[in-house]
Amino acid sequence: MQSAEQHTEDFADRYRLGRKLVEELGGADGPGPTAFDLLGKQWDVVPGTYAPHPGTGTEWYTTAIPYPSGGRFLEIGCGAGVTAIWAALHGCAEVTATDIVQSAVDSTLLNAARHGVADRVRALRSDLFDELGPDERFDAVFWNCSVFEAPADFEFTRDFEWAIFDRGYSALGRYLSQVHGRLLPGGRALVTFNSFGDADRITGVAAQAGTRLAPLGTADRELAGEQVTYKLFEVLPA
Numbered sequence: 001m002q003s004a005e006q007h008t009e010d011f012a013d014r015y016r017l018g019r020k021l022v023e024e025l026g027g028a029d030g031p032g033p034t035a036f037d038l039l040g041k042q043w044d045v046v047p048g049t050y051a052p053h054p055g056t057g058t059e060w061y062t063t064a065i066p067y068p069s070g071g072r073f074l075e076i077g078c079g080a081g082v083t084a085i086w087a088a089l090h091g092c093a094e095v096t097a098t099d100i101v102q103s104a105v106d107s108t109l110l111n112a113a114r115h116g117v118a119d120r121v122r123a124l125r126s127d128l129f130d131e132l133g134p135d136e137r138f139d140a141v142f143w144n145c146s147v148f149e150a151p152a153d154f155e156f157t158r159d160f161e162w163a164i165f166d167r168g169y170s171a172l173g174r175y176l177s178q179v180h181g182r183l184l185p186g187g188r189a190l191v192t193f194n195s196f197g198d199a200d201r202i203t204g205v206a207a208q209a210g211t212r213l214a215p216l217g218t219a220d221r222e223l224a225g226e227q228v229t230y231k232l233f234e235v236l237p238a
């Protein structure tokens, strides 16, 4: 499989693909939690939350992240909490996980309990960093962000759409401009992107936030019948 910078150059094609992923990966809006398997473990997912199947970036990013051993890890947009719980199981002393949707927070808390790390994983509903204490700082901050640009007037109607779409890449822009203010000395700011998103726009969004994205690794996979290249970056001051 060949690495791809971008799946298509066309905004309308990318938007259509985002809608297809919402339909194909969105899961059932049933009454209670269901379970899925990933990385050799079982995970709970509350209806509405992104369930990262094999082939989604979560599987690769979760094993590729440079976790701060004995340190404090913050995951923005935790979804079902796979990466946050993995961090706690692999040496992080304290993990904080935020998501803008409550079903993701509830899923993460279920999974922290299921995997015996509830004592060191905290999950809270927050738009990016907004609900954290003003002085909270971390050794690493990570976001597996939502890579499909939606029009500025896009209305979110389902929790799951937050895992796919970002209006005008405004959430990513805020993440990039705020993340360095949340680091302890020597801390690392991390973000993902993939070839379904708009590679040129993202370079511009990063520059506007006073940052640049330094590649840490890529992985080629297939998701919902489409080839995709996942990318992990360190966010550095420009």
Ligand SMILES: C[S@@+](CC[C@H](N)C(=O)[O-])C[C@H]1O[C@@H](n2cnc3c(N)ncnc32)[C@H](O)[C@@H]1O
Pocket: 050, 051, 052, 057, 058, 076, 077, 078, 079, 080, 081, 082, 083, 098, 099, 100, 101, 104, 126, 127, 128, 144, 145, 146, 147, 159, 162, 163, 164, 171
């Ligand atoms: C691509 S999904 C990744 C989910 C999970 N980390 C994973 O890898 O399976 C992006 C996540 O970011 C969350 N999100 C989107 N916008 C957000 C925001 N402004 N603040 C916090 N979380 C947000 C979504 O609800 C979703 O859970």
